[in-house]
Amino acid sequence: MISRATADENRYSDFVERATTAFRRRIVELVESSSLPEETPEELGERAGLAAAAASVWSEHVGPFVDTHGVMTLLGGVSKQAVSQRVRGGRLLALRTESGRLVYPLWQFRDGKTLAGLAEVLDAAGYDPERPANGWTLASWLCTEDAELGGAPRSRLAIGRTDEVLRAARDVRAELGTDETAALAAGAA
Numbered sequence: 001m002i003s004r005a006t007a008d009e010n011r012y013s014d015f016v017e018r019a020t021t022a023f024r025r026r027i028v029e030l031v032e033s034s035s036l037p038e039e040t041p042e043e044l045g046e047r048a049g050l051a052a053a054a055a056s057v058w059s060e061h062v063g064p065f066v067d068t069h070g071v072m073t074l075l076g077g078v079s080k081q082a083v084s085q086r087v088r089g090g091r092l093l094a095l096r097t098e099s100g101r102l103v104y105p106l107w108q109f110r111d112g113k114t115l116a117g118l119a120e121v122l123d124a125a126g127y128d129p130e131r132p133a134n135g136w137t138l139a140s141w142l143c144t145e146d147a148e149l150g151g152a153p154r155s156r157l158a159i160g161r162t163d164e165v166l167r168a169a170r171d172v173r174a175e176l177g178t179d180e181t182a183a184l185a186a187g188a189a
Contacts, residue, residue, distance in 0.1 A: 023048060062095070062139040065103035074109045087129050091119040095139055096132040105139055107154050117162030121153070124169035141172065 002010075027044070031037075037044055059065070066074065071083045071092070086092035087102075092114055094102045108115050125141070128134045142154045146168065149156050153165045 062105055062136070062143050064106050065095070066106055067104070068102060071104050074112065076112045090122045090127050090129070093118070093122060093127065093135060093139060094129055095135045110158065115154070115157050116160065117157050117165065120162065121157065121165050121169045124166050124173065126173045
């Protein structure tokens, strides 16, 4: 009988081997179709490893996610256009992935609706769906424990503590980098 530790070790080893093989295949294709990158092979490998791990860390911190069709279902069968209007109107947090796909943190939905107070908090924090980094920054803030709030902002919203999350969103707007004008003015002062 194989111990759990050995089984996990084998699973991790297999994962790393398969990922390495796929990376090797892709890098060969890229190098053969163009010139060698300016960075060293070690630098390239390190950067690729960090990029792969970063996606997983983001997913664990801010996710899980649903796609647009998932949102349509969660909101009771609304149309794709209705989802898009909610994003553009700042009533729904959409995050653009590196591939350009929109994903939506699942935690923002409750009982067929978006979390009460979310739209107001997104507005107070300076959410701009046209700036992809802005959404990820806000999602991270909403999911990060805040000692002054007594929990993560999203958790406080979930229990109806909208006013305190709104105050926090206003306080950190410039710090989050969501309001470049305010951030530039603060830097110049």
